[in-house]
Amino acid sequence: MEQYMHKFVTPEKAAEAVQSGDWVDYGFGAGFPELMDRAIAARKEELRDVKVRGGLVIRPRIEVVEQDPEQTAFHYYSWHIGDYERKLQTRGLVRFVPVALRLLPDLYRQGHVRTDVVCVPVSKPDADGYCSLGISNFSWRVMMENARTVIFEINEHYPVVFGVEGSNRVHLSEADYIVEGTHEPLPTRSYKDPSPTDISIAKLVVEEIPDGATLALGVGGVPFTIANMLAESDKKDLGCHTGTISDAYLAMFKAGKLTNAKKEIDTGLSTWNLAMGSQEMYDWIAANPNLFHPGDLDYVHSPERMSRISNFISINGGVQLDLMGQENAESAGTRQLSGIGGQMDFLEGAYRSKGGKGFICINSSRMTKDGERKSNILPFIPGGSTVSAPRTMIQYVATEYGVVKLSGLSLRERADAMISIAHPDFRAELEEYAAKSFK
Structure with missing residues (x-):
């Protein structure tokens, strides 16, 4: 673990990796890089035309959207409109991108979409430096391979489930920066009583x-x-x-x-x-x-x-x-x-x-x-x-x-x-x- 300690930085320091004109990936579903989202949003006055991409977000806020409703610095793109993103849509604050999910990895592999910075939520590392992708495997592996900068955000609430042959596992050596801090409880989703x-x-x-x-x-x-x-x-x-x-x-x-x-x-x-x-x-x-x-x-x-x-x-x-x-x-x-x-x-x-x-x-x-x-x-x-x-x-x-x-x-x-x-x-x-x- 000691050999990776130099990668641990504050979210604010990691956010300096984002440049004007960049594409930044936040992932999909209940997994969300909330510390990085706040740190990137705080750079509103310094950045222009940063495109942030996510989907099916079920937490109550995306700070790069809420802090910049005029969209002077950030534009938010979604692969799949969730409940919160539907509210953003009525305010004109989300751009929908149609995709069949099985084809999404090839969009990154073949260069049809660009990613510059990926903010990957992970679990606490084990003694060997391995982290779990927890509740959102998504297509992080492909996205990490095609990004300029990889940022791991350690979420203390993430379950540690490595999967078969490490299918849900990443290593600290794969990150350029690693951030940690206190997170909100994992966002939950419930169902109405059936009609x-x-x-x-x-x-x-x-x-x-x-x-x-x-x-x-x-x-x-x-x-x-x-x-x-x-x-x-x-x-x-x-x-x-x-x-x-x-x-x-x-x-x-x-x-x-x-x-x-x-x-x-x-x-x-x-x-x-x-x-x-x-x-x-x-x-x-x-x-x-x-x-x-x-x-x-x-x-x-x-x-x-x-x-x-x-x-x-x-x-x-x-x-x-x-x-x-x-x-x-x-x-x-x-x-x-x-x-x-x-x-x-x-x-x-x-x-x-x-x-x-x-x-x-x-x-x-x-x-x-x-x-x-x-x-x-x-x-x-x-x-x-x-x-x-x-x-x-x-x-x-x-x-x-x-x-x-x-x-x-x-x-x-x-x-x-x-x-x-x-x-x-x-x-x-x-x-x-x-x-x-x-x-």
């Missing part, structure tokens, strides 16, 4: 999940409800290979359902890229590092790797679907609500898996603030809205009125299937459109 519609959809999907299935659960209310139902069911030997591990998996583990015993890859281990949930979930990971394989985006989001896992089940939510099966998962018109994240990665993985199934779960309709019911199944995705997943990628769709399989169906057959699970109030007009459009 009756959520429960109806979850019941239908649970019936489609066999014993021994490996689950990739999105972070919405329906996937969480499905996990709680699985925890209370007679299903057994379920597995985890997912982008974000959450309290959904903890619920299944506590019920003895999450064993990972049937996975052909990472047998006995829960595989994930990010961790985001309650403090109890973080404590679970910290206390049981031998139960997990945290991997980078190249590993976890690889459809080819998922294809080698039997009965791979991907479950995600959506915003709208049309009669051809095209899905909008992330926008309301041109307003970005979230991002595509890994949804297409896991949908493709489920398609390729023997016995695999990819589900898009959606309420058939919604009520506006004025009390008007609107259908979430439409003749076509409206202009301005995002087509997140093409019709060729959608396999199963579930609403409270049923589950339909679209793969292998003609356009008219797809329309008929989608109409059958639409809200009854809208089926007649959808049928009229289908009759005219799909001969």
